[in-house]
Amino acid sequence: MAVKVSLKVNGKSVSAEVEERTLLVTVIREHLRLTGTHVGCDTAQCGACTVSMNGKAVKSCSMLAMQAEGADVMTIEGVAKPDGTLHPMQAAFKEHHGLQCGFCTPGMVMNAIDFAKSHPNPSESEIREALEGNLCRCTGYHNIVKAIGAGAKAMAAGK
Amino acid sequence: MHAFKYHRPSSVNDAAALAKGEAKLLAGGQTLVQTMKLRLASPSDIIDLGTIKDLAGIKSDGKTVTIGAMTRHADVAHSADVKKAIPALAALAGMIGDRQVRAMGTCGGSIANNDPAADYPAAAMALNATITTNKGKYEAEKFFKGMFTTALGAGEIITSISFQVPKRAAYTKFKNPASRFAIVGVFVADFGGSVRVAVTGAGPSVFRQADMEKALSAKFAPESVANIKVKQDGLNSDMHASAEYRAHLVTVMAKRAVEAALK
Ligand SMILES: Cc1cc2nc3c(=O)[nH]c(=O)nc-3n(C[C@H](O)[C@H](O)[C@H](O)COP(=O)(O)OP(=O)(O)OC[C@H]3O[C@@H](n4cnc5c(N)ncnc54)[C@H](O)[C@@H]3O)c2cc1C
Ligand code: FES
Ligand code: FES
Numbered sequence: 147m148a149v150k151v152s153l154k155v156n157g158k159s160v161s162a163e164v165e166e167r168t169l170l171v172t173v174i175r176e177h178l179r180l181t182g183t184h185v186g187c188d189t190a191q192c193g194a195c196t197v198s199m200n201g202k203a204v205k206s207c208s209m210l211a212m213q214a215e216g217a218d219v220m221t222i223e224g225v226a227k228p229d230g231t232l233h234p235m236q237a238a239f240k241e242h243h244g245l246q247c248g249f250c251t252p253g254m255v256m257n258a259i260d261f262a263k264s265h266p267n268p269s270e271s272e273i274r275e276a277l278e279g280n281l282c283r284c285t286g287y288h289n290i291v292k293a294i295g296a297g298a299k300a301m302a303a304g305k
Numbered sequence: 306m307h308a309f310k311y312h313r314p315s316s317v318n319d320a321a322a323l324a325k326g327e328a329k330l331l332a333g334g335q336t337l338v339q340t341m342k343l344r345l346a347s348p349s350d351i352i353d354l355g356t357i358k359d360l361a362g363i364k365s366d367g368k369t370v371t372i373g374a375m376t377r378h379a380d381v382a383h384s385a386d387v388k389k390a391i392p393a394l395a396a397l398a399g400m401i402g403d404r405q406v407r408a409m410g411t412c413g414g415s416i417a418n419n420d421p422a423a424d425y426p427a428a429a430m431a432l433n434a435t436i437t438t439n440k441g442k443y444e445a446e447k448f449f450k451g452m453f454t455t456a457l458g459a460g461e462i463i464t465s466i467s468f469q470v471p472k473r474a475a476y477t478k479f480k481n482p483a484s485r486f487a488i489v490g491v492f493v494a495d496f497g498g499s500v501r502v503a504v505t506g507a508g509p510s511v512f513r514q515a516d517m518e519k520a521l522s523a524k525f526a527p528e529s530v531a532n533i534k535v536k537q538d539g540l541n542s543d544m545h546a547s548a549e550y551r552a553h554l555v556t557v558m559a560k561r562a563v564e565a566a567l568k
């Protein structure tokens with residue numbers, strides 16, 4: 147049966163007619179056409195589908211759209227400034243070459259932004275632990291870790 | 306995923322009225338949504354507990370720490386009250402899965418699911434927890450019945466879990482490196498001379514290790530358990546670890562938990 151789900155995505159109020167079993171990631175990718183959020187595994191393992199819901203990083207493949215009713219959701223498309231200036235975490239990924247094919251990157255960045263809010267100056271081991279739910283098939287973890295460390299400091303400095 | 310009817314009740318009573326037949330309760334969905342995708346569960350109705358206000362929250366009164374069923378793992382891990390009263394419980398919540406899973410997964414969902422490798426059942430068993438539902442109360446001992454099986458009746462809803470505050474405690478887990486679930490996890494709790502030891506991951510369901518409890522109650526020190534050999538009969542054996550290896554790990558993890566509790 148079709149039901150209506152209403153939420154905020156990247157600051158804009160949106161609603162969609164969905165099936166009750168529709169996943170949040172399906173609403174984001176197929177209804178709103180925000181295809182920066184990726185589906186890598188569809189089994190809660192890889193974190194490519196990570197978005198921010200009410201300020202917390204969650205896996206959008208592992209929840210129903212209905213669970214996000216009334217929520218404030220941010221996807222990778224919403225983190226840069228409207229004039230195109232990259233978010234400090236995005237800029238750090240670019241600067242430190244924290245991506246290769248880029249498939250895992252949106253999820254990495256969304257998780258990293260949430261993590262950095264409570265860790266303004268994280269250690270390498272804290273970053274690696276925070277990445278437990280994000281897999282990179284290109285296995286470029288070393289630069290991802292460097293990028294997140296730099297991005298966290300830049301966020302704390304208000305850059 | 307098969308189709309279902311979705312409900313968003315605003316109270317436990319309303320949820321209970323809907324929880325009939327093939328209906329299923331939805332907490333964080335970190336287990337259930339994937340199970341439905343695989344069609345291992347095909348409920349007729351989904352009853353979302355997420356909007357019932359009084360189901361989430363933490364209360365601490367010195368003797369017990371009570372965690373609402375819908376309290377997320379991350380909120381338990383970061384709670385100043387839990388860290389103060391039972392630091393081992395906050396640490397356990399912070400070890401579950403990954404940070405995205407901890408943002409959604411709930412204490413009640415974990416206890417209700419009773420996965421053989423889940424962490425919370427070990428805390429519930431070692432901290433002599435009381436599980437409160439809309440129908441009554443259960444001691445942890447009588448609640449966990451077997452693999453993915455509990456004493457919950459059809460449609461029964463966990464509302465909160467009360468953990469007793471020990472003198473000292475620690476949880477150590479040998480993680481599956483991919484899923485972070487416990488290959489073996491041991492929770493040791495000292496209530497001042499009376500010690501409880503709960504083991505998860507090793508068997509079909511959480512269990513207490515009586516010989517270790519006796520030895521630690523006499524003397525709370527790592528050497529009390531270091532030479533206790535755990536029998537491998539009935540323990541889990543899979544591609545990650547044989548029963549023999551798991552039996553060995555129980556002793557190693559118990560010893561490390563005692564060391565950690567003494568720090
Ligand atoms: C990648 C990944 C890694 C994980 N790693 C770990 C780990 O290391 N350790 C660990 O312990 N767990 C782990 N989990 C499981 C996680 O902790 C789940 O959140 C938890 O097992 C279920 O909680 P939930 O709130 O998501 O419940 P749901 O998935 O919503 O529900 C689970 C079951 O419990 C029932 N239920 C839920 N709430 C209630 C209630 N209040 N009363 C009665 N029944 C109820 C539901 O009907 C369902 O059958 C992991 C999960 C994932 C996806
Ligand atoms: S697609 Fe959601 S975790 Fe992999
Ligand atoms: S950059 Fe290719 S998957 Fe991570």
